[in-house]
Amino acid sequence: MNKRITLMLNGEKRNVDVEPNDILLDVLREKLGVKSPKIGCERGDCGACTVLLDGKTVRSCLILTIEVDGQEIMTVEGLSAGSLTPVQESLLEHNSFQCGFCAPGIVLAATELFENHPRPTEEEIKEAISGNLCRCTGYQSIIEALLDVTQKARTKV
Amino acid sequence: MTPTKYVGESTRRVDGLEKVTGAASFVDDLEFGPNLLHAEIVESPYAHAVIKSIDTSAAERVPGVVRVVTGKDFPYRFGLYMQDRFIFPSDRVRFVGEQVAAVIARDAKTAKRAAQLVKVVYEELKPVLDLGEALKADAVLVHPDLGSYTRCPWFFPQAETNIAHWRKTRKGDIEKGFLEADEIFEDTYTVPRYAHCAIEPHAIVGLYDRSGRLTLWSASQSPYTQRHVFAQALAPLGISHKDIRVVTPYIGGGFGGKAGVSMEIIGVALAAVVRGNPVKLRWSRAQEFYNTYQRQGVIARIKMGIKKDGTITAIEHTLHWDAGAYVEYGANVVNAVGLSATGPYRIPNVKIDSVCVYTNLPPGGPYRGFGYSEFHFGLESHMTTVAQKIGMDPVEFRRRNAILEGDTLAYGAKMNPSGLHEAIDRVAKEIRWGEKEISKDPNKSIGKGFACFWKAPAMPPNAASAAFIKFNEDGSLNISVSGMEIGQGYLTVMAQIAAEVLTVPPLKIRIEPPDTDRNAYEWQTVGSHVTWGCGNAVKAAALDAREKMFEVVHRAHGFPHDTLYLENEKVKCRTHPDFELPFKDFVISGIQTAQGNFIGGPILGSGVFMPEFTSALSDPETSQGGHPNVHYTVGAAAVTLEVDKETGKMRVLKATLAVDAGKAVNPDLVNSQIVGGMVQGLATVLYEDMRYDLKGKLLNANFTDYKIPTSMDIPDKIVPIIVEVPQPDGPFGARGIGEHTMIPAAAMVANAVEDAVGLRIKALPITAEKVALALSHISYEDVKGSYMGFCFAGKADAYAFRTGGPKRKPPKGGRGKGNSRRTGL
Numbered sequence: 001m002n003k004r005i006t007l008m009l010n011g012e013k014r015n016v017d018v019e020p021n022d023i024l025l026d027v028l029r030e031k032l033g034v035k036s037p038k039i040g041c042e043r044g045d046c047g048a049c050t051v052l053l054d055g056k057t058v059r060s061c062l063i064l065t066i067e068v069d070g071q072e073i074m075t076v077e078g079l080s081a082g083s084l085t086p087v088q089e090s091l092l093e094h095n096s097f098q099c100g101f102c103a104p105g106i107v108l109a110a111t112e113l114f115e116n117h118p119r120p121t122e123e124e125i126k127e128a129i130s131g132n133l134c135r136c137t138g139y140q141s142i143i144e145a146l147l148d149v150t151q152k153a154r155t156k157v
Numbered sequence: 158m159t160p161t162k163y164v165g166e167s168t169r170r171v172d173g174l175e176k177v178t179g180a181a182s183f184v185d186d187l188e189f190g191p192n193l194l195h196a197e198i199v200e201s202p203y204a205h206a207v208i209k210s211i212d213t214s215a216a217e218r219v220p221g222v223v224r225v226v227t228g229k230d231f232p233y234r235f236g237l238y239m240q241d242r243f244i245f246p247s248d249r250v251r252f253v254g255e256q257v258a259a260v261i262a263r264d265a266k267t268a269k270r271a272a273q274l275v276k277v278v279y280e281e282l283k284p285v286l287d288l289g290e291a292l293k294a295d296a297v298l299v300h301p302d303l304g305s306y307t308r309c310p311w312f313f314p315q316a317e318t319n320i321a322h323w324r325k326t327r328k329g330d331i332e333k334g335f336l337e338a339d340e341i342f343e344d345t346y347t348v349p350r351y352a353h354c355a356i357e358p359h360a361i362v363g364l365y366d367r368s369g370r371l372t373l374w375s376a377s378q379s380p381y382t383q384r385h386v387f388a389q390a391l392a393p394l395g396i397s398h399k400d401i402r403v404v405t406p407y408i409g410g411g412f413g414g415k416a417g418v419s420m421e422i423i424g425v426a427l428a429a430v431v432r433g434n435p436v437k438l439r440w441s442r443a444q445e446f447y448n449t450y451q452r453q454g455v456i457a458r459i460k461m462g463i464k465k466d467g468t469i470t471a472i473e474h475t476l477h478w479d480a481g482a483y484v485e486y487g488a489n490v491v492n493a494v495g496l497s498a499t500g501p502y503r504i505p506n507v508k509i510d511s512v513c514v515y516t517n518l519p520p521g522g523p524y525r526g527f528g529y530s531e532f533h534f535g536l537e538s539h540m541t542t543v544a545q546k547i548g549m550d551p552v553e554f555r556r557r558n559a560i561l562e563g564d565t566l567a568y569g570a571k572m573n574p575s576g577l578h579e580a581i582d583r584v585a586k587e588i589r590w591g592e593k594e595i596s597k598d599p600n601k602s603i604g605k606g607f608a609c610f611w612k613a614p615a616m617p618p619n620a621a622s623a624a625f626i627k628f629n630e631d632g633s634l635n636i637s638v639s640g641m642e643i644g645q646g647y648l649t650v651m652a653q654i655a656a657e658v659l660t661v662p663p664l665k666i667r668i669e670p671p672d673t674d675r676n677a678y679e680w681q682t683v684g685s686h687v688t689w690g691c692g693n694a695v696k697a698a699a700l701d702a703r704e705k706m707f708e709v710v711h712r713a714h715g716f717p718h719d720t721l722y723l724e725n726e727k728v729k730c731r732t733h734p735d736f737e738l739p740f741k742d743f744v745i746s747g748i749q750t751a752q753g754n755f756i757g758g759p760i761l762g763s764g765v766f767m768p769e770f771t772s773a774l775s776d777p778e779t780s781q782g783g784h785p786n787v788h789y790t791v792g793a794a795a796v797t798l799e800v801d802k803e804t805g806k807m808r809v810l811k812a813t814l815a816v817d818a819g820k821a822v823n824p825d826l827v828n829s830q831i832v833g834g835m836v837q838g839l840a841t842v843l844y845e846d847m848r849y850d851l852k853g854k855l856l857n858a859n860f861t862d863y864k865i866p867t868s869m870d871i872p873d874k875i876v877p878i879i880v881e882v883p884q885p886d887g888p889f890g891a892r893g894i895g896e897h898t899m900i901p902a903a904a905m906v907a908n909a910v911e912d913a914v915g916l917r918i919k920a921l922p923i924t925a926e927k928v929a930l931a932l933s934h935i936s937y938e939d940v941k942g943s944y945m946g947f948c949f950a951g952k953a954d955a956y957a958f959r960t961g962g963p964k965r966k967p968p969k970g971g972r973g974k975g976n977s978r979r980t981g982l
Contacts (some may be wrong), residue, residue: 005204026962030795035186036179040356040411041442045860048356088177090768095825098644098833100176107177116769126868133860135354135410136644138836139868141829 005069009034010078018065025049025060028075036076036104040133047132050105051075057131059114076104079111087111087147094145098136105132110146119150160925162657163535164889167825168518168663170649172407172642181407184360184376185439193362194223194436196427197268198273200448201250204284204853205299208249208257208277208680215274216260224430225275227258231426236485237306237382237417241300242520244426245388249282251299251482252519253854254447256741259438261431284517284853288456288477291319291514294542299482299515309617311773311785312488322488322513324495326567327779334471334506338462338858342543346459346535347920348903350479350847351452352445354865357409360439361421361434362426371428371606372402375421378641378679380404380671386418387425394429394806402674411643416683417486419449432856446858450522451847453487454479455497457535457835462506467549467557474498476532480521485519488513491957493615496780499567500536501577501611501791502558507567508791514578517853525682525896529612530903534921537608537904542917550768551908552585555609560791568780572956573788576817576882580611580793583878587813588795600802604913605811607795608852608901613786614684614893618771622691623677624698626655627763632726632741634661634702636695639671639679640687645895646826647687651695653822654888657701659738660723677763680961685893689821690766692888699762709757710738714750781807790818790892794835795902796872798909807843807910809872816897817880820890824879827894831877834898840866842903842923 002017009032016031025042028034028051040048042061049061052074084092087110097103105157106129113120113128120128125146126139134142175181213225228247234240245256258275262268285291285299296319300306304316312322335341362374371391377383380403388398408415424438431941438447455478462471476494480487495511524530544554559581566571584607585591594603624639636655644649648670653661671679679691708719710728720732728738738748747757768787775783793815800807814831821827844864848856857863883890903921916931 029186033188038183038460039185039439040358040409041860043859043861045442046356052453059179075163080178080180085176092169092177094171095167095173095646095829097170097173097176098646098829099355099357099642100172100181100644101183101355103176103181104179105412107179130867130869133356133865133867135356135412135837135865136833137829138832138834138866138875139871140832143868 003066006064007068007070008072010074020064021067022065024063024065024068027065028060034075034077037152038101038104045133047105047109048102050108050132052112053109055115057109068138076107079107085111087114087146087153090145091142094141095149096141096145097138102132102134106134106142110150114149122147161657161889163653164782164822165820166653166823167654167823168649170646171652171663171666171668172648183357183407183409184362187362187374189362189435189919192434194261194263194431194434194657195265195268196259196261196436196438197262197265197272197279198256198423199260199272201253201257202925203250203279203281204253204286205282206250206279208247208278209277209281211258212276213258213446215276216755217589219267219274221263222260223318224261224269224406225258226261226427226430230590232392232428233390235386235418235422236483237386238489238749239306239312239485241485242483244422244967247385248337250279251517254444254519255482256448259423259427261427261436276418281625285319285515286517286853288479288514288516289549291516292477294781296775299517311492313659313777319376319515320512322491324511325778325780326495326507326509327781328567328569329506331471331506331508332475335462337470338860339465340547341460341462342539342546343458343460344539344542344919346457346538348455348531348534349921350454350518351524351841351845352847352863353412353414353520355412355414357411358440358442358445359415359420360437361424362435362437363424364496365428365432367433370402370860371396372404372906373421373423373425373428374406375405376408376645377403378416378683378826379410380593380641380673381639382681383418383421384673390422391425391429402672404672405641405670407670408641408643409723411641412525413527413683414449416523416681430600442860446857446863447519450486450524451481451519451939452524453481453490453521455531457532459535459539461539461543465547467547467554469502469504469558472504473508474536476511478511478513478521481516481518482856482975483520484513484515486523489615490521490523490528494532496568496601496785497529497611497613498532498536500533501560501609502562502787503560509567518849519855525834525899527615527896528603529610529683530838530841530900533608533610533900534903534907536902538907538919541607541908550591552581552590552607555607556581557964559609561841568783568785570784573884574791574882575791576880577609577791577793580815580878580880583880584793584795584813584815587812587876587878588797590795596799601799602802602910602913603757604793604799604896604909605798606907606909606912608908609793610897610900610906611789611791612685612897612900613789614686616680616684616787619767620680620681620690620766621767622687622694623696623765624763625677626698626702628740628744628760630741630745632661632744633665633667634659636666636668637676638668638691638695639673639676640691640964641682642670643682644730645830646823647682649826650688650822651691654692654695657889658696658703661724685895685897689884689892690768692891693766694764696888697766698762699764699766702760702762705760705762705831706744709748711744713750713756788892790817790894790897792897794878794905796905796909798906798913800910800913800928802932805925805927805932807925807928809839811874811876812839812872813876813878814881814898814901815878816894817882818894819884819887819892820881821879822889822891827879828877831898832875834895835875835902836866836871838899838902839872839906842906842921844870844922846922846924861934957974
């Protein structure tokens with residue numbers, strides 16, 4: 001019943017054998033060794049399992065792995081291969097995270113936001129991370145850090 | 158105080174880089190190789206039932222199943238403060254979702270499939286789901302053997318009842334206090350259950366290797382306490398403390414839910430039966446809701462005597478707690494409240510009864526605030542109501558009665574230094590108390606609400622902290638402690654404290670989450686005590702390391718200790734200004750003499766702290782004579798709330814909270830606690846709403862139906878305020894603030910709703926739905942029936958609303974009976 005699929009994972013071509021009902025989140029974590037997407041609710045509510053699928057944020061707990069054959073997946077491991085991105089840099093400087101369990105998902109949601117809107121407003125920032133639950137921070141420190149990315153982008157222009 | 162360089166600075170978190178890069182590992186992220194087994198439990202569908210038989214044969218026949226375990230395999234009791242639980246019950250189940258068996262399989266899918274094939278025959282018993290029912294003389298008993306349970310000496314269970322513990326505190330003369338009062342006000346407040354909702358579910362991996370070593374990788378706030386409870390539970394197998402190692406990597410939020418031992422005991426038992434193979438148990442989100450701990454529900458009756466000038470003469474505070482099926486930890490929440498339910502006020506005559514009641518709902522336990530969030534809702538609602546009734550401003554009323562250093566607490570000890578008055582004044586100023594704000598939208602009304610708070614850590618008197626410090630060749634250092642980084646910034650703060658003493662910058666300090674084989678002891682990371690307790694141990698370890706450095710320099714160079722000091726990672730000498738010795742030149746390799754030999758060796762420091770002045774021994778009838786709490790942290794908070802009069806929707810325009818941190822070791826992290834705790838507290842009043850069905854099953858065990866705030870649901874503005882009245886026995890004057898930031902939220906919103914629209918809501922939560930119904934003069938219980946927190950069914954008056962304002966219609970029958978006395982409690 002297994003099927004071999006091929007995907008681009010963090011810039012590297014990877015093959016993996018999957019069963020038809022294997023969930024992408026489980027395959028990433030158990031078969032491909034990518035641990036930054038977290039298991040929080042397994043029903044698309046919390047956003048801890050967020051990955052970028054062809055550049056767009058998706059909840060990997062709601063996706064069958066067999067569907068992503070031939071597609072491109074990016075996780076925080078791929079983002080951090082070199083130096084920190086401006087988003088990560090700002091979140092670090094602002095002490096934005098507490099326990100850090102939601103951090104990979106929020107970093108990716110923010111990454112997608114800045115790809116599409118280099119200068120988002122506060123409302124756009126709130127909207128962009130509204131699918132990622134954080135129980136520690138009350139979000140303020142995260143929003144401030146992302147606004148700061150905007151400020152820096154503005155001063156560069 | 159002497160100026161500090163690192164303490165008091167908003168330094169970057171030492172774990173920040175690991176978290177933004179995804180490098181931070183949690184239990185479920187660790188690799189255990191191809192032999193890792195997976196477990197799934199079989200759950201009780203009944204709230205109360207006798208287990209007649211369990212047939213595991215069909216499950217055992219499934220290919221890939223390694224073992225099926227039931228209560229017969231582990232007839233051992235466990236519990237932190239009271240041993241009232243079995244690892245797997247073999248006699249009866251006591252809540253929906255309780256584990257009755259577990260299947261261990263080669264993979265998770267197989268375990269899940271096979272678990273459905275375990276056949277359990279039950280005989281249903283009448284469940285105890287209501288506090289009134291639980292307290293009746295002929296009540297069904299949740300624990301018929303209560304009288305025989307092993308427990309800590311300060312718990313007082315009443316055999317042959319459902320009362321697991323009753324904390325009584327008596328001060329002064331309560332009758333005289335009420336006689337002296339010009340007015341007496343009495344009311345009842347209801348707080349339902351809540352869930353922690355840490356985003357990381359509980360997980361444990363256990364490996365009982367063939368040599369007899371048992372290692373647990375556990376998502377826990379309490380590695381040492383877990384080891385101790387595991388050792389007690391497994392003593393019949395011949396396993397003792399030295400055979401057990403608990404490793405706790407980063408945890409994805411705790412909030413009390415990962416304190417003590419809950420599901421982890423199952424992981425330990427499973428590891429013991431599949432010797433040589435690691436086995437993993439990870440809770441689903443649903444299990445996270447109903448089989449860890451829930452915050453306990455409470456019905457609180459407050460009777461307050463007051464003079465015309467606003468002086469409180471007496472308080473009688475009676476709290477009945479829905480503590481759930483097991484109270485091994487939850488009874489201590491009840492105990493803590495029983496000592497402190499006066500709130501931060503100087504009240505000469507006090508009578509507190511805090512009663513822990515078994516029910517057939519999920520086990521109650523610790524949750525950020527440890528009972529104080531629960532009782533402050535009633536108390537701080539009552540404070541505002543009472544002030545209004547005597548025509549006094551609610552803030553002035555609080556100010557007048559606010560506790561002062563040296564005041565006698567309800568249990569007889571003295572109050573520690575307190576910045577409560579400063580907190581009240583700064584919050585009142587920030588929220589512009591007394592200035593009415595008018596919404597531009599005629600359908601909306603703006604109100605302000607105020608609340609004070611206090612909280613002490615609830616710890617046994619011998620709760621200890623220890624720390625080791627070791628230097629590295631480059632002059633950097635490692636701190637070894639066993640407090641848990643649950644997000645609050647504990648590791649960073651410990652690094653800052655060591656940095657202050659040793660002059661090494663925090664980012665040159667490596668400090669990691671615990672491992673009981675290697676790290677120094679810590680009781681648990683609970684009670685907001687680790688900055689204070691473990692901070693004292695780290696400071697002592699740093700001073701010890703400094704002394705050792707001085708000794709090496711003294712032996713090599715002859716300078717007396719008292720002439721030496723540290724500056725910028727060097728040892729210097731007051732009498733020899735030219736002398737300076739960088740740490741990296743000697744902290745490992747020692748100091749070379751003219752003869753070529755070396756003096757010294759690796760520098761190690763150790764420190765311990767235990768609050769030796771505390772005692773839990775006191776008169777059980779009055780609680781007088783002991784010193785159960787180390788100190789209280791105090792503060793105040795306020796909110797500006799806009800209420801939509803048609804929909805009931807509320808928007809927090811501004812919230813502010815001042816907390817007396819003693820000394821904010823890292824102000825940025827204190828502010829983060831204030832904002833995060835405030836939002837978590839606001840969620841318990843505005844959004845979260847736990848629903849049970851009539852048979853005790855939780856209906857909304859997921860984030861779709863149990864709403865916690867997203868980034869779109871936060872206040873428009875939160876202003877954190879730090880007050881610093883030093884705690885004399887704290888490291889650099891610091892005391893804990895983590896839990897406190899959640900405590901005042903519910904009451905301040907209730908007070909603001911009343912200010913805005915004239916509704917006094919005395920039962921949490923205060924959702925938009927409830928406000929809208931009340932504004933339409935529809936009684937909430939008419940609509941909700943018993944679905945509204947089933948444990949409180951039949952408590953209609955607690956759900957009723959007192960309508961206020963001249964334009965409102967009088968309430969219909971069945972509502973507006975706020976001052977009625979209840980029976981049966």
